[in-house]
Amino acid sequence: xxNPTFSKSALLFAALLxxxxxxxxxxxxxxxxxTNAKIMTVGPLGTIEKGTILIKxxxxxxxxxxxxxxxxxxxxxxxxxxVTPGLIxxxxxxxxxxxxxxxxxxxxxxxxxxxxxxxxxINLYRELAGGLTAxxxxxxxxxxxxxQNATIKLRYGAPSGDALLFQGxxxxxxxxxxxxPKRASFGGGARRYPATRMGVEVSIRNAFxxxxxxxxxxxxxxxxxxxxxxxxxxxxxxxxxxxPAPRKDLQMQALKEVLEGKRLVHAxxxxxxxxxxxxxxxxxxxxxxxxxxxxxxxxxxxTEIAKHGAGGSTFxxxxxxxxEAYDAIPYNAAIMASHGVLVSLNSDSDELARRLYWExxxxxxxxxxxxxxAFKMVTLNPAKQLRxxxxxxxxxxxxxxxxxxxxxxxxxxxxxxxxTLVDGKVLxxxxxxxxxxxxxxxxxGGGQ
Amino acid sequence: MNxxxxxxxxxxxxxxxxxxxxxxxxxxxxAAKVPSYAITKAKVITVSGAVIDNATVVLRxxxxxxxxxxxxxxKDARVIDxxxxxLTPGLIxxxxxxxxxxxxPAGGGAGGGAAAAAPxxxxxxxxxxxxxxxxxxxxxxxxxxxxxxxxxxxxxGLVFGAAAVMNLVGERPxxxxxxxxxxxxxxxxxLGQRYPGSLMGTMAFFRQAxxxxxxxxxxxxxxxxxxxxxxxxxxxxxxxxxxDVASGALPLLLQTSRVGDLxxxxxxxxxxxxKVVLAGNxxxxxxxxxxxxxxxxxxxxxxxxxxxxxxxxxxxDDDKDRAEIESAEKNPGALHKEGIRFALxxxxxxxxxxxxxxxxxxxxPKDAxxxxxxLTPAEILGVADRMGSIDKGKIANVxxxxxxxxxxxxxxxxxxxxxxxxxxxxxxxxxxxxGPPRPGEVAGDVRAQIEVKR
Numbered sequence: 001x002x003n004p005t006f007s008k009s010a011l012l013f014a015a016l017l018x019x020x021x022x023x024x025x026x027x028x029x030x031x032x033x034x035t036n037a038k039i040m041t042v043g044p045l046g047t048i049e050k051g052t053i054l055i056k057x058x059x060x061x062x063x064x065x066x067x068x069x070x071x072x073x074x075x076x077x078x079x080x081x082x083v084t085p086g087l088i089x090x091x092x093x094x095x096x097x098x099x100x101x102x103x104x105x106x107x108x109x110x111x112x113x114x115x116x117x118x119x120x121x122i123n124l125y126r127e128l129a130g131g132l133t134a135x136x137x138x139x140x141x142x143x144x145x146x147x148q149n150a151t152i153k154l155r156y157g158a159p160s161g162d163a164l165l166f167q168g169x170x171x172x173x174x175x176x177x178x179x180x181p182k183r184a185s186f187g188g189g190a191r192r193y194p195a196t197r198m199g200v201e202v203s204i205r206n207a208f209x210x211x212x213x214x215x216x217x218x219x220x221x222x223x224x225x226x227x228x229x230x231x232x233x234x235x236x237x238x239x240x241x242x243x244p245a246p247r248k249d250l251q252m253q254a255l256k257e258v259l260e261g262k263r264l265v266h267a268x269x270x271x272x273x274x275x276x277x278x279x280x281x282x283x284x285x286x287x288x289x290x291x292x293x294x295x296x297x298x299x300x301x302x303t304e305i306a307k308h309g310a311g312g313s314t315f316x317x318x319x320x321x322x323x324e325a326y327d328a329i330p331y332n333a334a335i336m337a338s339h340g341v342l343v344s345l346n347s348d349s350d351e352l353a354r355r356l357y358w359e360x361x362x363x364x365x366x367x368x369x370x371x372x373x374a375f376k377m378v379t380l381n382p383a384k385q386l387r388x389x390x391x392x393x394x395x396x397x398x399x400x401x402x403x404x405x406x407x408x409x410x411x412x413x414x415x416x417x418x419x420t421l422v423d424g425k426v427l428x429x430x431x432x433x434x435x436x437x438x439x440x441x442x443x444x445g446g447g448q
Numbered sequence: 449m450n451x452x453x454x455x456x457x458x459x460x461x462x463x464x465x466x467x468x469x470x471x472x473x474x475x476x477x478x479a480a481k482v483p484s485y486a487i488t489k490a491k492v493i494t495v496s497g498a499v500i501d502n503a504t505v506v507l508r509x510x511x512x513x514x515x516x517x518x519x520x521x522x523k524d525a526r527v528i529d530x531x532x533x534x535l536t537p538g539l540i541x542x543x544x545x546x547x548x549x550x551x552x553p554a555g556g557g558a559g560g561g562a563a564a565a566a567p568x569x570x571x572x573x574x575x576x577x578x579x580x581x582x583x584x585x586x587x588x589x590x591x592x593x594x595x596x597x598x599x600x601x602x603x604x605g606l607v608f609g610a611a612a613v614m615n616l617v618g619e620r621p622x623x624x625x626x627x628x629x630x631x632x633x634x635x636x637x638x639l640g641q642r643y644p645g646s647l648m649g650t651m652a653f654f655r656q657a658x659x660x661x662x663x664x665x666x667x668x669x670x671x672x673x674x675x676x677x678x679x680x681x682x683x684x685x686x687x688x689x690x691x692d693v694a695s696g697a698l699p700l701l702l703q704t705s706r707v708g709d710l711x712x713x714x715x716x717x718x719x720x721x722x723k724v725v726l727a728g729n730x731x732x733x734x735x736x737x738x739x740x741x742x743x744x745x746x747x748x749x750x751x752x753x754x755x756x757x758x759x760x761x762x763x764x765d766d767d768k769d770r771a772e773i774e775s776a777e778k779n780p781g782a783l784h785k786e787g788i789r790f791a792l793x794x795x796x797x798x799x800x801x802x803x804x805x806x807x808x809x810x811x812x813p814k815d816a817x818x819x820x821x822x823l824t825p826a827e828i829l830g831v832a833d834r835m836g837s838i839d840k841g842k843i844a845n846v847x848x849x850x851x852x853x854x855x856x857x858x859x860x861x862x863x864x865x866x867x868x869x870x871x872x873x874x875x876x877x878x879x880x881x882x883g884p885p886r887p888g889e890v891a892g893d894v895r896a897q898i899e900v901k902r
Binding site for chain 1: 645
């Protein structure tokens, strides 16, 4: 960051905006204390058998076994419960209004999921009930280069889609390889290029050749403007003529940001060959892939993925729903992780997103991942993949108070989420939900 | 259609008829032949001011020349006894499908007859004039509902072109135009198999179009300043229109159907400093606080059950749809209660009056409803200086009602547009004697709607 002062104030402003809908009503110095809890911090403090978390202004201000609760604090007694960081879903399409895909072109890097978020989508609430507090909301996989993603916090009921956005999260974009962009999985409908894996590769390479030319045009222009403004004209002489500005193209702008490392690439992929293909194209064109999504054959090329520095966000055990998904194994997450790939487990589904903790548990059974490492796959690891780990993903002082309170260990078969907090605000409370259900039942019964 | 004005029984002095002889004359010549009228002893709801009982309204040369309890009746005026009748300003439907071709069924046109051979209109046509697509004879039928003025909008497409305020009079659409190019009309919709096929794509499309418009304008200006030694930039009429929108010179009349579309439209307006008029908004009450803060030019549709496009995963939720229809019906009343200013529009509903009545039934006060279809739309469309109320000097767009206007009992006896009289045909009102309908007979006004499912 070139200008830390500006960035800090910008962040503060963003945080104020973001917290406005929920926190403003409460005094900024009000303290919430979660007490008597078993705390799985997923951070340097490990697991605290019985401890306290203090929350102020949406942030964690203290965590530990010997933390004093200040007078006047709102106390949530979590005796017998397990507090964890809020879960993070690195592949979601939740709360998207209208079509998930802009399917009409091969490259639609100009479209933005952030334009179509619906903060009243009931799925956000249902996901909160599964302890989920953040999600990477992606464009669909219809085209080789899809639209821009939105990293959100699950601030269900926020006044606008913008209020869901995770302030400070770097922007990203969806890529897709294989059957979906070549439309092999979609019977009928309009055919459009590409129809083969070869075509998918070429379409990405062509887009980046164009983006590089676009970037050069803008770089040259900006250099010329800089040079002209540095050259002070002699007194009385006219100012040096500036070159005409190039046309701004929203699609090329997004790919230019990928080339500049400012926009994260999340690449939908299945087969080992296409994963290697994209790594080669990225190396050739000079960009990085942040995550391979689904990546069901990642176990075959884990070393190459790790070498590129990409993460892998996969399913625990979901496969064979189409031809390119037949060579999947439930050991995929474990094998990728053992080869140095940063691994997360995702849902790609509003339903599965409500129980990601059990998805993580499966990697203990298949591949012998330790419980701590397994739980990271739905908390800290996706936070790192989305570059939001300085705010979320673990319970640490200074991080956002995005927390889930479980009835028992999140991997236990009888567990469930009792309460979920986002920015320190309780957005799901099972006891209230159960009470409300009785009210609804009474209304329905009385109306008949 | 070229109806002779049918002077009804209310006419005391019947002079020479005009009508068929007017074909081919210029609007000015037409107007000159229109007789003067004096409607006496009527209740006049001016909308701009008080309700005047037992008043006379004089219409001459297409203009309201006098209104009040004691006015001088010109010698040449036809006097209409308005005893027991109520006058209101002509209704303005500021987002209307009147005169526009019906929506095309999907897949139509292949191997069909002459009708099917018509080419699909371009769904992206910023440089076109909507009034050129109006079928005058069809549009004039809206007068049966007391509508004197429309802003016609195509039923399908993304960017419709220049919107116009049109009076329902005469033979040719261009002669109907009161004010051309009041806005660029467009919709936050999608085009299915063609870009944009998603709401995300639609937003991106509008952003790029606005940026390209501004860029094109700058390019042309730069060339104009120093044309020597440079390749001439190509003129693009569509981008030229977008440039006007981007500079704030031309409002964007945007169809906003979803609740979230309000914020999307405000987002575009803020990003590009646009003037926007928002049409649709059947669930706008959900954003009452936002609307109070932003005070937009708001057109609220009484098309409470518009056809829905199938989503990617298809399927409609019947319970949700029903709830949406019910809340849409309450929407105008709820907005009024919050003190939010809006005009009611048909939004392609078949029966504008029925929609207005439903809004009244669900909580919109009658006087507020009348204002929302007269003076408020005139203000929003920038024509309140010439229409929207019964005031001296305004265009002679007047509706003569028996019974209380906008109620089910009300009948529209006469409609004056630009001072020209039109009398709707009496509709048969059930069987004689008022008994139950006999077998094979249908009581009242029954409409059948055939919906073509995609």
